[in-house]
Amino acid sequence: MTWTDFAGLVPVLILLGGAILILMAGAYRPHYRLFILAGISIALTACGVAVFSTSAVKEVSGIFRCGPYADFFMALWSLLGALTLGISFRYGEERKFAPGEYVALVLFSCVGMSFLSMASSLVGFFLGLEMISLNFYILTVFHRQSPEAPEAGMKYLLLGAVATGFLAFGIALIFAATGTLKLPEAMSGMVAGGQIVPLGLLAIAMFLVGVGFKLSLFPFHFWTPDVYQGAPAPVTGLLASGSKGAVWAAMVPLGAGLAGGLAEIVPLLKALALLTLATGVLCALVQDNIKRLLAFSSVSHMGYVLIAFLSGGLTGERAVIFYLVTYSIVVLGSFGVLACLSTPLGEPRALSDFKGLAYRSPFLAAALTIFLFSLAGIPLTAGFIGKFHIFYSAVRAGHTWMAIAGVIASLISMGYYLRLVFLVFQPRTDSPSPLAVCQPPGNIAVAFCSVLTLVIGIFPAPLLKFVAAILSP
Amino acid sequence: MNVPFSHLLIIAFLLFLMGLASILVRRNVIRVLIGVEIMLNAAGLVLVGSSALWNKVDGQLFAVFLMAIEAAEVALALALVIYLRRRKGTLNINAFNEMRG
Numbered sequence: 419m420t421w422t423d424f425a426g427l428v429p430v431l432i433l434l435g436g437a438i439l440i441l442m443a444g445a446y447r448p449h450y451r452l453f454i455l456a457g458i459s460i461a462l463t464a465c466g467v468a469v470f471s472t473s474a475v476k477e478v479s480g481i482f483r484c485g486p487y488a489d490f491f492m493a494l495w496s497l498l499g500a501l502t503l504g505i506s507f508r509y510g511e512e513r514k515f516a517p518g519e520y521v522a523l524v525l526f527s528c529v530g531m532s533f534l535s536m537a538s539s540l541v542g543f544f545l546g547l548e549m550i551s552l553n554f555y556i557l558t559v560f561h562r563q564s565p566e567a568p569e570a571g572m573k574y575l576l577l578g579a580v581a582t583g584f585l586a587f588g589i590a591l592i593f594a595a596t597g598t599l600k601l602p603e604a605m606s607g608m609v610a611g612g613q614i615v616p617l618g619l620l621a622i623a624m625f626l627v628g629v630g631f632k633l634s635l636f637p638f639h640f641w642t643p644d645v646y647q648g649a650p651a652p653v654t655g656l657l658a659s660g661s662k663g664a665v666w667a668a669m670v671p672l673g674a675g676l677a678g679g680l681a682e683i684v685p686l687l688k689a690l691a692l693l694t695l696a697t698g699v700l701c702a703l704v705q706d707n708i709k710r711l712l713a714f715s716s717v718s719h720m721g722y723v724l725i726a727f728l729s730g731g732l733t734g735e736r737a738v739i740f741y742l743v744t745y746s747i748v749v750l751g752s753f754g755v756l757a758c759l760s761t762p763l764g765e766p767r768a769l770s771d772f773k774g775l776a777y778r779s780p781f782l783a784a785a786l787t788i789f790l791f792s793l794a795g796i797p798l799t800a801g802f803i804g805k806f807h808i809f810y811s812a813v814r815a816g817h818t819w820m821a822i823a824g825v826i827a828s829l830i831s832m833g834y835y836l837r838l839v840f841l842v843f844q845p846r847t848d849s850p851s852p853l854a855v856c857q858p859p860g861n862i863a864v865a866f867c868s869v870l871t872l873v874i875g876i877f878p879a880p881l882l883k884f885v886a887a888i889l890s891p
Numbered sequence: 892m893n894v895p896f897s898h899l900l901i902i903a904f905l906l907f908l909m910g911l912a913s914i915l916v917r918r919n920v921i922r923v924l925i926g927v928e929i930m931l932n933a934a935g936l937v938l939v940g941s942s943a944l945w946n947k948v949d950g951q952l953f954a955v956f957l958m959a960i961e962a963a964e965v966a967l968a969l970a971l972v973i974y975l976r977r978r979k980g981t982l983n984i985n986a987f988n989e990m991r992g
Contacts, residue, residue, distance in 0.1 A: 541953050548960045555967055559974060568978040569987040575971055576923055576984070579964065580914055583930030586957060587907055590937035590950075594900070597945035599953060617900075644990045 426473035426484035429464040429492040430532045433499070436460030437525035444518010450511050454503050457521035461500035461528065468493035480600070481545075483538035486888040491535035491667050494743060498660045498750055499528035504863030505754035506652040512762045513561045513650070520560060524656065527553035531660045535667035540589045540599040543668055547585070547632060550661045551578050557657075558649040570648020577631065577641045585628025591621035605672050614682065622683060632665050635724065636693040639717045643705075646713035651765055654709065655753030658716045659746035666723055666742050670735050670889075673727055687728055688820065695721030695827045702834050707767050711834060712752060715793060718827060719745055725824055726808040729815035732889060737807040739885045744792070744800035744874055751867030752789040755782050758860045759853040766853055769838055774846025775853065781861065783842045785868040792871050794835040795828045800874035807882075899940040906933035920975065920982045924968050931961050 424431065437460070440453055473484040482488070502524055510520055527550050534546025555578065559571035593599055595617040596607030608618040631638040646654045698718025705711040723745075726737035759766050759775075759782065766772065776783035792801035805828060812821040874881055906929055913926030935954045942950030972982065979986055 541949075541956060544953070545956060545960070548964070552960075552963055552967055555971065559971065562974065562978075566990065568975050569990055571971055572920065572975055572984070572987050575968055576914075576920065576927075579924065579927040579968065580911075580930070582964070583907075583910065583927050583934070586931050586934035587903075587937070589953070590903075590934040590941070593950050593953070594896075594937055594941035594944070597941070597947060599949045647990055 422474050423478045426471075426475045426478050426488075427482070428471060429468035429489070429496060430529055432460065432464040432467060433496060433525050433529045433532070436464075437522040437529070440525070441518050441522035444516065444522070448517045450515070450517040451507070453517035453521045454507055454510070457503045457525060458500045460525060461496045461503065464528075465493045465496035465500065468496060477538055481539045481542040482533065482536040484536070488532075488536040490884075490888050491664070492532045494746070495528045495531040495535070495660055495664065498531075498656060498746060499524055501750055501754070501863045501867065502652050502656045505655065505750075505757045505860045506650075507860050509650065509652055509757040509760055509860070512760075513563075515560060519556075523553050523557050523560075527557070527656065528660070531664035534664040537668050538601050538671075540592065540601065540604060543601070544585065544589060546664065546668070548582065550664065551582065551632070554578075554653070554657055554661060557653040558645060560653060561650045564648065564650070566648035568648075570645045573641050574645045574649075581628045581631035581638070584624045584631075588621050588624030588626075588628055591617050591624060595621055601671060619683075626683075629665060629669070630690070633662055633720050634717050635720055636690050636697055636717075639694065639697060642717055643701075643710040643713040646716075647707060647709045651709070651753050651757040651760060654712075655750040655757070658712070658753065659750045662716070662720065663742040663746045666727070666738060669727065670738055673730050673735060684728060687724065688817070691721050691724035691728060691820065692823055693721075694718070694724060695823065699827045699830050702831065705834070706769055708756065708769060708772070708838075709765070709767075711769070711838075712749070715831065715834075716749065718831060719749075719793070721827070722805065722808050722824055725817070725820050726811050728820075729808075729811040729817060731811070731815065732886065733807075733811040733814055735889050736882065736885050737804070737811040739889070740807055740878075740882060741804040743881065743885075744804045744871070747867050747870050747874075748789050748792045748799075748801060751785065751864055751871065752793070754860060754864040754867060755786045755789065758782055758864060761853070769841060771851065771853055772838060772841045773844050774851055775842045777845060778851060778853070782864065785864050786842060787839050788868045788871050790835045790839050792875065794832050798872070798875050800871045800878070803875060803878040803882075896940060896944050899936065903933045903936045903940070906930075906936065918984050920972055920984060923984065924965070924972075928961065928965070931957060 440456060468489045471489055475484055477483050530546050530549030533542060537543040537546055555575050558574050559567045561567055592604050595615050596604050598604050598607060608614055634642040695718050698714050698721055702711050702714035723738055723741055726734050756766055792799035795801045795805040809821040809824055910926045910929030914923050917923050935957050938950040938954040976982055
């Protein structure tokens with residue numbers, strides 16, 4: 419590893435160094451507001467450096483890939499980290515979060531996400547994924563007095579650890595079967611002479627169990643609602659957007675290997691995609707808790723992304739990444755609204771809490787409406803463009819019936835998104851609302867997300883072109 | 892190599908299954924975590940063995956990373972175990988099932 423190698427990792431090193439400094443400063447003079455602002459500026463600096471960086475090297479240590487693809491995701495995850503800290507401003511202060519640790523953990527998890535998206539070897543993949551998971555195990559229980567935190571923390575820790583076990587064994591078997599840990603080669607090495615090599619199928623299955631857990635795909639989704647409900651709202655926002663998005667960002671380069679010789683497991687993945695969609699949508703319909711509703715909605719959205727992933731090709735990859743970007747912004751924004759509406763007594767729980775929100779807090783009601791419209795895929799929002807490209811890629815790849823299933827699922831999903839929108843605009847007559855009225859800068863982060871959702875929804879072309887450009891450098 | 896690779900794989904599989912069985916059967920958080928450690932060690936064994944099989948150091952390198960991550964995970968998990976014990980007064984997994992829906 420030389421100095422030029424370090425140059426490719428500058429944004430991540432800024433995040434890492436900043437996080438360590440804040441962690442140490444927190445031991446001496448903890449000051450919540452100052453630390454949050456420092457964390458936001460570190461994350462925004464990293465984001466800016468990533469946008470303008472041009473790395474000389476293609477790969478660092480044979481583990482991480484540099485280039486436009488890596489820079490794009492470093493910038494995206496740093497931005498998400500800054501937004502998460504923004505929406506935690508009042509939320510964490512009211513709950514007396516330890517400032518040094520909180521800011522450092524959020525930045526560390528952004529480092530993990532960046533590493534995961536840059537992985538060009540299974541070593542980098544595993545390290546990035548573990549870095550995210552270890553940080554989120556702590557962040558989930560960061561509000562220690564919360565009545566739901568112990569259960570959420572325990573479920574996430576134990577199931578996450580088991581998933582890690584499966585993932586590690588899967589990677590070990592991939593290495594045993596192919597003799598390499600490099601990413602495209604390890605996947606294409608699974609197929610020799612049109613046949614999957616011995617151990618190959620088992621290795622892929624174990625690998626998929628581990629990844630499926632992190633992405634909350636169908637049989638491994640059951641932790642999602644409990645963890646989302648128990649974790650603090652800003653943390654849930656980052657968990658739902660960044661940690662899943664980073665896994666997808668690392669999976670996209672593997673998609674090519676799938677088309678090559680691993681065609682035998684594609685029907686299984688198709689079935690998983692449909693079951694994930696169905697479970698997410700149908701379970702979300704019956705939820706009364708807003709965070710559980712968003713949890714099952716995130717399960718269903720992972721199903722949409724899997725449809726695009728299976729379509730493959732440049733169209734499919736572009737659809738995956740475009741959807742990741744828009745979904746991350748939207749979902750972080752919706753959890754931002756929840757964080758803004760939280761009082762020291764607790765977060766919004768029942769859907770009926772949102773009744774009359776439009777009359778008390780028109781700005782947050784408008785933002786929430788934009789996010790819900792985007793999640794439902796209504797035109798003029800980013801979600802519509804994202805879904806359109808997913809279904810388009812599925813039809814182009816000849817998976818027409820999967821596109822039809824996706825359309826049906828998104829029609830059903832309108833049921834629960836629009837029900838919440840109606841509640842928001844209904845006048846409240848009975849009891850006073852338990853929700854808070856927000857102050858900046860949580861407001862600023864939410865406004866940023868909602869404006870971005872609309873801008874991408876109305877002018878999607880620049881982002882689409884950009885995503886296509888980073889995919890084919 | 893004196894020991895055939897298949898023997899090593901069989902042992903690693905047995906270890907993995909033992910770890911998994913301990914996770915499924917045991918109700919104490921600490922015992923479940925021990926099960927996870929056994930699973931990760933099975934992965935380490937396969938990595939080191941395949942390193943010898945393919946004559947490459949990649950597997951050994953990964954095994955070292957794996958050990959570091961295991962250590963971090965255990966340190967964190969035990970801190971969480973103390974927190975859980977303080978909050979609930981028990982480490983039985985079945986006590987943590989209040990969320991529904």
